Amino acid sequence: MDVNNFKTISLFGRIAYGVCCFENTITFLQYNVEDWKVVLKYLWEFSYIQYLDDWTGLLSEIIPENLLEFKKYEEHDYSYLDKKSYEYLYNLYQNIDEKIDFVMTAIFDIGTSHAYSEIVGYGKQSLDELKILIDYMYEKGIPLPDISLFEKFSFNENDGWGNKFNAKIISKIIV
Secondary structure (H helix, E strand, O other): OOHHHHOOEOHHHHHHHHHHHHHHHHHHOOOOHHHHHHHHHHHHHHHOOOOHHHHHHHHHHHOHHHHOOOOOHHHOOOOOOOHHHHHHHHHHOOOOOHHHHHHHHHHHHHHHOOOOOOOOOOOHHHHHHHHHHHHHHHHHOOOOOOHHHHOOOEOOOHHHOOOOOOHHHOOOOOO
16 A cells, blocks of 8 residues: 555544554454453543543553553553553553564554654654554564554545544544
8 A cells, every 4th residue: 555645634634553463453353342341442532532642652652562562551641541540451461462562563653654743744653653563463473553544534524633633533443
């Protein structure tokens, strides 16, 4: 897939594509989708949250590599994650495939690619981050989402950021 096809898709559309890549990854790995719905809830929060900073802050706390760094909740000063959620995720992440961490980190990188700045041109930084994710998915043989589902998220809306939306219109898992 040519990442240039995403030039007309907003940043929110690009992030949504990344989250759908995550959905495809957990399906590809044959993980119990029900177990991962809490992670998906967090991942999809960008689509309606007031400030993207809050979402990226939360995401940085739930990325497996970051969360597993601490064996107890009290070892880290979490700003977004409560103890119950931490313990659930800590247990969920035990012995997970490295693909999970890679894809979640890639979503975070797409979401922060234009942090504290305007999106200039067609948003090269987020396209570069999206290309890394797409190339990885190809390399690992994980099916990619159909780009046509994301074309409705116009780059012409909200200075390239796009508009908020209901994740249920795209997610194959959250209903």
